[in-house]
Amino acid sequence: MSGDLPTVTVIICAYTAKRWDDMMSAIASAVRQPEATEVIVVIDHDEVLLARTRRAWGGLLVVENRHKQGLSGARNTGLERASGEVVAFLDDDAVAADDWLRRMLPQFALEGVVAVGGRADPVWPAGTAPQRMPAELWWIVGCSYQGLPVERATVRNVIGCSMAIRRDPLREIGGFNLDAGRVGQHPLGAEETEACIKLRAAQNGREVVYEPSSVVRHRVTADRVTWRYIRRRSYFEGISKAALSKTLGSADALSSERSYTSRVLPSAVVREIAHGRLSGAFAILLSLAAAAAGYAYGSVHRHTPGTVIPSAEHEVVR
Numbered sequence: 001m002s003g004d005l006p007t008v009t010v011i012i013c014a015y016t017a018k019r020w021d022d023m024m025s026a027i028a029s030a031v032r033q034p035e036a037t038e039v040i041v042v043i044d045h046d047e048v049l050l051a052r053t054r055r056a057w058g059g060l061l062v063v064e065n066r067h068k069q070g071l072s073g074a075r076n077t078g079l080e081r082a083s084g085e086v087v088a089f090l091d092d093d094a095v096a097a098d099d100w101l102r103r104m105l106p107q108f109a110l111e112g113v114v115a116v117g118g119r120a121d122p123v124w125p126a127g128t129a130p131q132r133m134p135a136e137l138w139w140i141v142g143c144s145y146q147g148l149p150v151e152r153a154t155v156r157n158v159i160g161c162s163m164a165i166r167r168d169p170l171r172e173i174g175g176f177n178l179d180a181g182r183v184g185q186h187p188l189g190a191e192e193t194e195a196c197i198k199l200r201a202a203q204n205g206r207e208v209v210y211e212p213s214s215v216v217r218h219r220v221t222a223d224r225v226t227w228r229y230i231r232r233r234s235y236f237e238g239i240s241k242a243a244l245s246k247t248l249g250s251a252d253a254l255s256s257e258r259s260y261t262s263r264v265l266p267s268a269v270v271r272e273i274a275h276g277r278l279s280g281a282f283a284i285l286l287s288l289a290a291a292a293a294g295y296a297y298g299s300v301h302r303h304t305p306g307t308v309i310p311s312a313e314h315e316v317v318r
Contacts, residue, residue, distance in 0.1 A: 117158025118214030238294025
C-alpha cells in the first residue's frame with residue numbers, strides 16, 4: 001500500500017451495445033472516483049463495441065477479452081492488465097455513488113481483509129419493485145437482498161457488480177474460474193463465491209467484508225422481472241451451486257444458502273401471505289423449487305460452457 005489507502009484499478013466488463021447508455025454512465029461514475037488510480041474497460045469479443053468504446057473514452061485503457069467469451073474471462077483480462085494494489089469490479093449497468101471506493105477501501109487496512117463488497121440497490125424499470133420481486137429475491141437481479149447484514153460484517157462472498165479484491169492474492173488463485181459465470185445471456189453464476197472461498201482457503205485469517213455504505217445503483221431491465229426469468233435464473237443458480245459443491249465441498253458452497261432457505265425464505269413467505277401479496281409468496285416458492293431442480297440436475301451432470309442444459313421450464317413443475 002501507498003499512503004493511507006491502496007492504489008485501485010476499476011475494471012468494467014461489457015459484452016453488448018444494447019447497454020451502451022448504461023455502460024457510459026458506469027464508466028463515468030468510475031472515472032469520477034478520486035481514489036481510482038486507473039479505469040480499465042474490457043470488451044467481451046465484440047470488435048464493433050471495442051472500437052466504439054475506444055472512440056468514446058480515448059483516455060482510458062479499453063481492451064478486448066483475451067480469454068474465451070464470458071464474464072470470468074473478461075474480468076481476468078482486466079486483472080492481468082491492472083496496476084493497482086486492489087482491483088474493483090463494477091458492472092456495465094451499475095452506477096457507483098461518488099463515495100463508492102472511499103467507503104470500501106479503508107476496510108483493507110484491517111488485518112486479513114482480502115476482499116470488500118458493497119451494496120447494490122436496484123433501479124426498477126417501473127420505478128418500484130413489482131410484487132413478484134420481494135426483497136429476499138433481489139439477488140436474482142444482481143442486487144443486495146433481504147437477509148444480508150445491514151451493517152458492516154464478515155461474509156462468505158461479495159456481490160459481483162460491486163466488489164474490490166487485493167490484486168496479487170486474486171492472481172495467485174488464478175483469478176476467476178473460466179468455466180463458471182455468465183456468458184452473454186446464459187445466467188450461470190457463483191464465480192465470485194468460488195473466488196472468495198479460494199482466497200480465504202489460501203491463507204488462514206483472511207476475511208471477506210460486506211460494507212453496505214458503499215453503494216451502486218444497478219439497472220434492472222424489464223425482462224428480468226418476469227416469471228420466466230425468476231424461474232430460469234434460480235434454476236441456473238442451483239446448477240452453479242452444485243458445481244461449486246463438487247469442487248470445493250458443500251460446507252463452503254452452501255453455508256449461506258442453508259440459513260437463507262431455512263430461516264429467511266420461510267418468514268418471507270409468511271409475511272407475503274399475511275399482507276395479501278400472494279404473487280410474492282409464490283415467487284419465493286417458485287425460486288426455491290427452481291433452484292432445487294437446478295441443484296439436483298447439476299449434482300448428477302457436469303456442466304461445461306457450450307453444452308446444452310435442459311431449461312428450467314422442463315425441470316420445474318408449474
